[in-house]
Amino acid sequence: MPSELERSMESLIMxxxxxxxxxxxxxxxxxxxxxxLMKTELASFLxxxxxxxxxxxxxxxxxQNDDGMVNFKEFVSLVVDLSIACEQIYQLHIMKAxxxx
Amino acid sequence: MPSELERSMESLIMxxxxxxxxxxxxxxxxxxxxxxLMKTELASFLxxxxxxxxxxxxxxxxxQNDDGMVNFKEFVSLVVDLSIACEQIYQLHIMKAxxxx
Numbered sequence: 717m718p719s720e721l722e723r724s725m726e727s728l729i730m731x732x733x734x735x736x737x738x739x740x741x742x743x744x745x746x747x748x749x750x751x752x753l754m755k756t757e758l759a760s761f762l763x764x765x766x767x768x769x770x771x772x773x774x775x776x777x778x779x780q781n782d783d784g785m786v787n788f789k790e791f792v793s794l795v796v797d798l799s800i801a802c803e804q805i806y807q808l809h810i811m812k813a814x815x816x817x
Numbered sequence: 818m819p820s821e822l823e824r825s826m827e828s829l830i831m832x833x834x835x836x837x838x839x840x841x842x843x844x845x846x847x848x849x850x851x852x853x854l855m856k857t858e859l860a861s862f863l864x865x866x867x868x869x870x871x872x873x874x875x876x877x878x879x880x881q882n883d884d885g886m887v888n889f890k891e892f893v894s895l896v897v898d899l900s901i902a903c904e905q906i907y908q909l910h911i912m913k914a915x916x917x918x
Contacts, residue, residue, distance in 0.1 A: 799830065
């Protein structure tokens with residue numbers, strides 16, 4: 717049976733392909749597909765973004781090879797950045813909880 | 818309710834801290850902790866490694882700031898590399914399946 721970590725890796729791949737296969741090239745996300753993915757799969761994160769141009773800016777940042785599409789490697793870099801930010805918040809919570817003891 | 822992607826990000830953080838908090842500094846993995854994490858959470862990957870020094874080599878590669886410890890950012894780069902490799906295999910399968918049609 718796969719571990720929690722292995723299941724998470726599988727989810728990253730499956731979620732990416734769920735959206736990348738919606739139109740055209742199944743191995744990349746168009747801006748429309750990225751928008752759909754973020755609205756559904758990263759809803760809590762997107763809600764905290766007050767900038768209406770957030771998705772355009774994210775797309776521009778992710779698309780490192782500047783082809784107007786986001787491949788899996790580029791998509792994973794978004795997940796990594798968000799995870800690192802969340803982990804730093806988690807560390808702060810742990811530190812605050814320890815200081816209260 | 819969190820999405821599958823959000824749950825995966827949470828799992829990355831939780832799995833890391835499950836092992837990093839076993840001894841000493843809770844925010845980094847020692848070589849012993851990394852070994853435990855890989856043996857339990859990445860067992861299928863580790864089984865495919867025939868090199869007995871694989872973990873030492875992985876630790877050396879991951880430890881970018883060369884302090885003998887693996888922080889969350891360094892750990893995530895391992896997960897990313899493995900996910901990208903798995904995704905390439907997934908793409909190959911899809912291509913082979915399409916070619917058969």
